[in-house]
Amino acid sequence: MRFFRYFLIVLLYFLFSVSYGKVKICTTTSLIQNLVSEIGGDFVEIENLMGPGVDPHLYKATATDVNKLRSADLIFYNGLHLEGRMVDIFLGLAEQGKRAFAVTEGIEKELLISLGENAGYDPHVWFDPRLWAQCGRKVLSELKKFDAQNGDFYQRKADDYIASLEKLYEWGKGYGASLPAGTRILITSHDAYNYFGRAFDFQVIGVQGISTVSEAGLADIVSTIDFIKTRKIKAIFIESSVSPAAIERIGKDSGAKIGGKLFSDSLGKPGEIQDSYDVGNYIGMFKYNMTTIVENLK
Numbered sequence: 001m002r003f004f005r006y007f008l009i010v011l012l013y014f015l016f017s018v019s020y021g022k023v024k025i026c027t028t029t030s031l032i033q034n035l036v037s038e039i040g041g042d043f044v045e046i047e048n049l050m051g052p053g054v055d056p057h058l059y060k061a062t063a064t065d066v067n068k069l070r071s072a073d074l075i076f077y078n079g080l081h082l083e084g085r086m087v088d089i090f091l092g093l094a095e096q097g098k099r100a101f102a103v104t105e106g107i108e109k110e111l112l113i114s115l116g117e118n119a120g121y122d123p124h125v126w127f128d129p130r131l132w133a134q135c136g137r138k139v140l141s142e143l144k145k146f147d148a149q150n151g152d153f154y155q156r157k158a159d160d161y162i163a164s165l166e167k168l169y170e171w172g173k174g175y176g177a178s179l180p181a182g183t184r185i186l187i188t189s190h191d192a193y194n195y196f197g198r199a200f201d202f203q204v205i206g207v208q209g210i211s212t213v214s215e216a217g218l219a220d221i222v223s224t225i226d227f228i229k230t231r232k233i234k235a236i237f238i239e240s241s242v243s244p245a246a247i248e249r250i251g252k253d254s255g256a257k258i259g260g261k262l263f264s265d266s267l268g269k270p271g272e273i274q275d276s277y278d279v280g281n282y283i284g285m286f287k288y289n290m291t292t293i294v295e296n297l298k
Contacts, residue, residue, distance in 0.1 A: 023147050026072035028083050029056055030267040031126050032103060032135075034282050036076055038161045039139050043150045047072065052269045052280075055241045056083050069093060074146055075100035076139060080112070080123035082265075099146065106138025107131055113194050124264075127196035129169040129286065133162045168283055169199070172290050176200040183297050185233055187224065187250075189242040192264040200290075207246050221250055228254040235259030235296040241266050259296030262289050 022045040027033040033048040040046070047068045050059055056078070061069075066089065069075055077083055077090060079102025093100045104112075104125055111131060112121040125131040140158040144151040176184065184202040186193055191206030205227070207220055228236065228250070236256045238244040240263045251258050268279030275291065278284035 023143065024071065024073045026069050026075045028059075028077040028086070029054075029265065031265075031282060032076050032078060034267060034280075035103065035132070035136055036139055038282075039136060039154055039158045040143060041153065041157050043147065043153060044143075050266065052266050052272075053241050054266055056265050058085070059083065060085050061089055069100075070098070073099065074142060076103055076142075078102060078123055078125075079104040080121050080125075082123035099142070101138065101142050103135035103138050106134045106136075106141070108134070113198070122191075122194050124192045125195055126282070127193055127286075128199040129165040129172070130199070131195060132282070133165040136162055136165070164283060168286060172200055172286070175290055175294055176202065179294055179297055183234075185231060185297070186293060187228065187233065187236040187247075187256075188262060188264070189237075189239045189244070189247050190264070192239070202293075207250065208242070221246060224250050225254045228256050233297075237262045237293065237296075239264040240268070257296070260292040262292060 022043060023040065024047070025036055025040065025044050026047045026049070027036055028048070029050050030048060030052060033046055036044060036046055049061065049065050049068065050056055069089070070093070075090075075093065075098060077086070077100065081087065083090075090100050090102075104123065107125060109121075111134075112125070114121055125135065136158055140154055143154045147154075181201065184200075185205070186197065186202045187205045187207070189206065190208035191204070193202070193204045193206065196202060197204035205224060207224055227233075233254075233256050235258070236247055236251055236254075237259050238247045238261050240261055242264065244258075244261075248258065250256070263279060263285045267281065267285050268274065270280040271278065272280045274288050277288040277291070279288050
């Protein structure tokens with residue numbers, strides 16, 4: 001009995017010491033969760049709101065989500081109206097003094113893709129690894145401000161991860177260039193890949209536009225079908241967090257094959273392997289997407 005009591009005390013002490021002192025962070029998407037985890041390492045404890053396959057454009061926060069946000073030391077979200085139905089919540093939390101930050105605040109405005117006068121900017125910045133690295137620097141900055149005693153650790157982790165993102169960009173440039181320029185045409189459900197197109201020299205067509213709030217119109221579908229037939233495009237792509245209905249209809253009527261399912265607004269499940277890539281983390285997801293696109297357009 002005495003031994004059992006001693007064992008229980010030791011166990012409780014161990015469990016307490018493991019979690020004590022960790023920075024409690026709440027993130028909105030799996031992409032941001034992965035980014036914060038790569039930089040924060042064992043010094044952070046992350047609660048994420050949106051799991052794999054969840055569309056952040058349409059997501060409505062629950063009362064449980066709001067409680068998670070309120071109990072966090074730091075909140076990281078994408079911004080640029082990606083989480084369009086949560087904007088008022090973030091504003092309210094900021095007014096209450098909560099440390100809530102859009103990771104895209106770390107990107108220089110001239111590098112963002114404008115949606116037109118007074119229409120804001122395209123929020124899908126993660127499809128250019130160089131811009132995602134700038135988001136990582138924003139995370140680093142806020143972690144170091146809040147938890148200065150572990151600042152050197154965060155700096156080392158961020159330096160290593162940002163170097164990996166720079167290598168990823170170079171790999172993507174080389175792999176994408178294996179396609180002739182005239183065949184680098186990416187057609188997907190919604191306009192999530194404009195930064196990808198700019199970074200890797202692809203023409204990008206999203207049938208639904210930037211947001212998934214509205215469905216693809218008949219005129220957009222017919223126009224896309226005509227474009228595919230004229231350019232003799234071999235493959236078009238569905239997305240993990242968007243209904244495949246419009247793309248499947250376009251594929252059937254145009255004769256283009258469905259080249260595969262791309263990840264757009266979220267990662268895969270933790271540890272999920274697709275074509276030898278771990279799509280549960282950003283780098284694996286990006287390599288899977290690029291490989292799927294290039295191999296099916298050849």
